Amino acid sequence: MSEKTIPYKIYLEENEMPTQWYNVRADMKNKPAPLLNPGTLQPMTAEELGAVFCDELVKQELDNDTAYIDIPQEILNFYKMYRPAPLVRAYCLEKKLDTPAKIYYKFEGNNTSGSHKLNSAIAQAYYAKKQGLKGVTTETGAGQWGTALSMACSYLDLDCKVYMVKCSYEQKPFRREVMRTYGASVTPSPSMDTEVGKKILAEHPGTSGSLGCAISEAVEVATTSEGYRYVLGSVLNQVLLHQSIIGMETKAALDKYGITADIIIGCAGGGSNLGGLISPFMGEKLRGEKDYQFIAVEPASCPSFTRGKFAYDFCDTGMVCPLAKMYTLGSGFIPSANHAGGLRYHGMSSTLSQLYADGLMEARSVEQTAVFAAAEQFARVEGILPAPESSHAIKVAIDEALKCKETGEEKTIVFGLTGTGYFDMYAYEAFHDGTMTDYIPTDADLQPGFDAIPRFPGNMM
Amino acid sequence: MSEKTIPYKIYLEENEMPTQWYNVRADMKNKPAPLLNPGTLQPMTAEELGAVFCDELVKQELDNDTAYIDIPQEILNFYKMYRPAPLVRAYCLEKKLDTPAKIYYKFEGNNTSGSHKLNSAIAQAYYAKKQGLKGVTTETGAGQWGTALSMACSYLDLDCKVYMVKCSYEQKPFRREVMRTYGASVTPSPSMDTEVGKKILAEHPGTSGSLGCAISEAVEVATTSEGYRYVLGSVLNQVLLHQSIIGMETKAALDKYGITADIIIGCAGGGSNLGGLISPFMGEKLRGEKDYQFIAVEPASCPSFTRGKFAYDFCDTGMVCPLAKMYTLGSGFIPSANHAGGLRYHGMSSTLSQLYADGLMEARSVEQTAVFAAAEQFARVEGILPAPESSHAIKVAIDEALKCKETGEEKTIVFGLTGTGYFDMYAYEAFHDGTMTDYIPTDADLQPGFDAIPRFPGNMM
Numbered sequence: 058m059s060e061k062t063i064p065y066k067i068y069l070e071e072n073e074m075p076t077q078w079y080n081v082r083a084d085m086k087n088k089p090a091p092l093l094n095p096g097t098l099q100p101m102t103a104e105e106l107g108a109v110f111c112d113e114l115v116k117q118e119l120d121n122d123t124a125y126i127d128i129p130q131e132i133l134n135f136y137k138m139y140r141p142a143p144l145v146r147a148y149c150l151e152k153k154l155d156t157p158a159k160i161y162y163k164f165e166g167n168n169t170s171g172s173h174k175l176n177s178a179i180a181q182a183y184y185a186k187k188q189g190l191k192g193v194t195t196e197t198g199a200g201q202w203g204t205a206l207s208m209a210c211s212y213l214d215l216d217c218k219v220y221m222v223k224c225s226y227e228q229k230p231f232r233r234e235v236m237r238t239y240g241a242s243v244t245p246s247p248s249m250d251t252e253v254g255k256k257i258l259a260e261h262p263g264t265s266g267s268l269g270c271a272i273s274e275a276v277e278v279a280t281t282s283e284g285y286r287y288v289l290g291s292v293l294n295q296v297l298l299h300q301s302i303i304g305m306e307t308k309a310a311l312d313k314y315g316i317t318a319d320i321i322i323g324c325a326g327g328g329s330n331l332g333g334l335i336s337p338f339m340g341e342k343l344r345g346e347k348d349y350q351f352i353a354v355e356p357a358s359c360p361s362f363t364r365g366k367f368a369y370d371f372c373d374t375g376m377v378c379p380l381a382k383m384y385t386l387g388s389g390f391i392p393s394a395n396h397a398g399g400l401r402y403h404g405m406s407s408t409l410s411q412l413y414a415d416g417l418m419e420a421r422s423v424e425q426t427a428v429f430a431a432a433e434q435f436a437r438v439e440g441i442l443p444a445p446e447s448s449h450a451i452k453v454a455i456d457e458a459l460k461c462k463e464t465g466e467e468k469t470i471v472f473g474l475t476g477t478g479y480f481d482m483y484a485y486e487a488f489h490d491g492t493m494t495d496y497i498p499t500d501a502d503l504q505p506g507f508d509a510i511p512r513f514p515g516n517m518m
Numbered sequence: 519m520s521e522k523t524i525p526y527k528i529y530l531e532e533n534e535m536p537t538q539w540y541n542v543r544a545d546m547k548n549k550p551a552p553l554l555n556p557g558t559l560q561p562m563t564a565e566e567l568g569a570v571f572c573d574e575l576v577k578q579e580l581d582n583d584t585a586y587i588d589i590p591q592e593i594l595n596f597y598k599m600y601r602p603a604p605l606v607r608a609y610c611l612e613k614k615l616d617t618p619a620k621i622y623y624k625f626e627g628n629n630t631s632g633s634h635k636l637n638s639a640i641a642q643a644y645y646a647k648k649q650g651l652k653g654v655t656t657e658t659g660a661g662q663w664g665t666a667l668s669m670a671c672s673y674l675d676l677d678c679k680v681y682m683v684k685c686s687y688e689q690k691p692f693r694r695e696v697m698r699t700y701g702a703s704v705t706p707s708p709s710m711d712t713e714v715g716k717k718i719l720a721e722h723p724g725t726s727g728s729l730g731c732a733i734s735e736a737v738e739v740a741t742t743s744e745g746y747r748y749v750l751g752s753v754l755n756q757v758l759l760h761q762s763i764i765g766m767e768t769k770a771a772l773d774k775y776g777i778t779a780d781i782i783i784g785c786a787g788g789g790s791n792l793g794g795l796i797s798p799f800m801g802e803k804l805r806g807e808k809d810y811q812f813i814a815v816e817p818a819s820c821p822s823f824t825r826g827k828f829a830y831d832f833c834d835t836g837m838v839c840p841l842a843k844m845y846t847l848g849s850g851f852i853p854s855a856n857h858a859g860g861l862r863y864h865g866m867s868s869t870l871s872q873l874y875a876d877g878l879m880e881a882r883s884v885e886q887t888a889v890f891a892a893a894e895q896f897a898r899v900e901g902i903l904p905a906p907e908s909s910h911a912i913k914v915a916i917d918e919a920l921k922c923k924e925t926g927e928e929k930t931i932v933f934g935l936t937g938t939g940y941f942d943m944y945a946y947e948a949f950h951d952g953t954m955t956d957y958i959p960t961d962a963d964l965q966p967g968f969d970a971i972p973r974f975p976g977n978m979m
Contacts, residue, residue, distance in 0.1 A: 066598070070525070137526035149599065212901070234943040234944075237947075238903060238950070433699055440600055440669060480940070
């Protein structure tokens with residue numbers, strides 16, 4: 058098909074929308090390492106995980122073999138409310154950069170949660186409802202995940218308790234109000250509601266919080282309340298599975314127009330967006346059918362892939378959760394509060410960590426002022442005001458397009474535009490005022506809390 | 519086509535998108551009354567209007583005869599960045615209401631301005647650029663129009679000066695920052711920058727401003743600055759013309775699936791959305807081809823149609839602009855500051871006013887607490903957090919759907935969902951906290967400033 062026929066935005070028809078999630082683990086030769094019980098150092102059993110997560114989600118978490126999983130009809134119906142997400146040809150950005158590269162982005166921001174998080178929120182809420190639970194607990198950072206979960210719970214009439222990282226709670230009061238519109242309760246973390254919150258506050262009285270802290274609190278509440286389970290918006294295998302809808306749709310849209318991607322780029326905090334976007338393409342690579350260059354982009358202030366260690370570590374700051382083998386900065390690592398760009402998690406999806414360790418993808422870290430400059434450049438030509446998180450991917454997509462300008466290569470670049478920045482205007486204001494600074498941790502800042510990790514064969518640090 | 523094949527969202531393909539605007543005036547037997555020069559009481563000439571507006575826009579303003587006007591290719595390209603807007607079948611809302619009615623909404627919020635305003639902003643900025651101007655001035659209320667114009671100006675590299683109604687400037691600081699991201703200057707109105715601003719502040723020192731005040735200031739700056747013209751986001755004929763893209767797309771989407779609307783509902787402040795949505799359908803009604811029930815929904819606190827007078831009045835509070843014949847509450851009318859729901863303009867599009875006077879459409883006024891209740895009900899089932907303005911239409915769409923439930927009629931209801939409420943969270947907070955109150959002006963509050971309107975034959979008051 059000739060290039061002229063490629064529209065600005067590719068929308069799949071409803072009957073072209075994927076009806077299955079793709080589980081990349083099925084095609085991985087080296088499977089992601091299992092979660093370990095921190096007491097026994099043995100892989101977490103389904104029964105142990107079932108105290109924290111819904112039964113069906115435990116099954117998905119542990120399933121390394123089934124490649125395609127049917128999406129339940131109720132979830133498909135919900136998806137139809139805000140999906141398909143458009144795959145946009147960035148004609149205006151290409152023109153502005155004067156690059157021979159062809160740039161596409163998968164835009165996940167056209168829903169009230171403002172991001173891709175809704176894809177997994179509805180799945181997790183659905184399985185909780187199906188199990189007859191009263192409600193779910195979770196943590197949220199910038200607030201996208203909490204908003205997404207509150208939307209999903211409201212739709213299914215489930216109770217929803219959100220622990221929100223304190224600095225975001227204070228900086229983003231509007232997010233709270235959106236969650237309230239959807240009926241959720243929102244508590245700043247660390248809080249005095251939980252034992253782990255009290256402990257963290259005693260040790261770090263002025264802390265602005267972190268995702269790791271908030272996870273500890275939400276897990277504690279879920280496991281001590283009748284009829285509740287914990288749900289998580291990133292990191293876990295199950296989340297990558299649900300988020301594979303992003304990649305499945307992207308692939309269907311590219312295939313529809315006979316386009317082949319050369320480079321696929323995504324921002325990486327815990328890995329939900331990146332993992333979801335690249336999954337079906339990585340599957341092709343793993344099966345030897347096609348080759349792609351995958352690039353994970355993370356903040357220089359929270360550089361899990363590029364400066365972390367690949368080791369078993371706690372998923373949370375409070376060290377109440379299982380151990381996951383992943384690239385980690387240490388469960389005690391809390392990024393500087395002046396870092397506005399999201400992606401504040403100390404660890405990384407075990408699945409993506411294994412793929413990275415196996416040399417199947419690359420990673421880059423970028424500084425936040427450069428990220429906001431790329432965000433503004435993008436906004437002015439493409440019209441969409443991007444979330445700081447998504448703008449990490451924009452930055453590297455622009456870098457790669459400019460490389461093509463130098464070399465004359467007509468590469469096809471696809472990146473994930475995970476969401477909108479409407480609730481991040483304080484960060485944009487700091488960027489405009491010139492008060493935004495970059496923060497790069499020293500080596501001494503990294504891996505706090507590593508002393509507490511159990512030593513055992515196979516945990517190399 | 520059987521109902522089962524109607525998807526949740528109808529997206530036109532790029533090659534199905536309209537390439538012409540439709541000018542409803544061409545099919546009106548009674549044309550809207552012309553703007554009058556307040557000094558001579560004679561219709562404003564093209565030359566006189568050219569001091570305020572770009573030449574091409576003056577032509578469009580005065581053209582009561584040409585039914586279809588080609589959209590310039592550059593504007594079509596910009597439209598492709600964020601259009602087509604989806605026509606959504608509100609399956610979830612229908613189910614929640616348990617109504618036999620079929621509800622559709624045209625959703626214009628999937629762009630960073632958060633509303634339909636971008637449709638006219640790009641057109642007006644394009645003609646200003648084509649005329650070789652340096653920049654444009656405008657007013658903005660809730661901020662959607664200012665954001666839209668700053669996006670369009672940034673794209674075309676035009677300077678953009680925005681006068682923002684003071685209460686919105688203070689209540690919605692994030693909107694300012696979005697406009698700043700797109701390079702616009704934003705001044706709270708009334709300001710001390712202009713003669714008219716100084717005069718209004720002297721008379722009403724504590725005023726929270728109004729659209730009428732802000733228009734006066736923007737017009738003064740445009741007419742006293744070299745290379746600038748004024749642009750307006752609503753009320754004018756030219757704006758309704760550009761906004762007809764909403765109705766043209768809606769009609770194309772309905773036609774594609776063989777759907778015929780019975781009732782078409784839109785919120786009405788100055789008339790930009792309502793006029794744009796209904797134009798092509800009204801054309802069919804005017805030509806006797808089809809019949810529709812049209813309903814304009816306005817706030818009870820600013821009830822131009824339902825309690826205004828159909829008379830010539832000033833378009834602005836400062837009485838520097840031409841006179842328009844319209845339903846008006848008086849150019850000195852300033853809605854209560856506790857009214858959070860937008861649509862604060864004292865007048866109404868002359869075109870819509872004439873159609874209303876001729877009995878071709880209905881109008882209803884609704885109170886804001888009922889509007890926010892409808893907004894929240896909608897958000898919880900349809901996922902989208904609606905703007906307060908748009909929620910006026912939601913309220914009446916729900917009312918009509920519930921009537922169908924009583925009567926058993928399977929009416930097809932189409933309404934305009936003009937935008938998202940992400941920057942209106944203070945209003946939602948007040949609604950949740952129970953501090954939001956309703957405000958209905960007394961008869962004595964209406965028509966202030968009428969004494970200053972020139973008396974002449976044909977201006978019945």
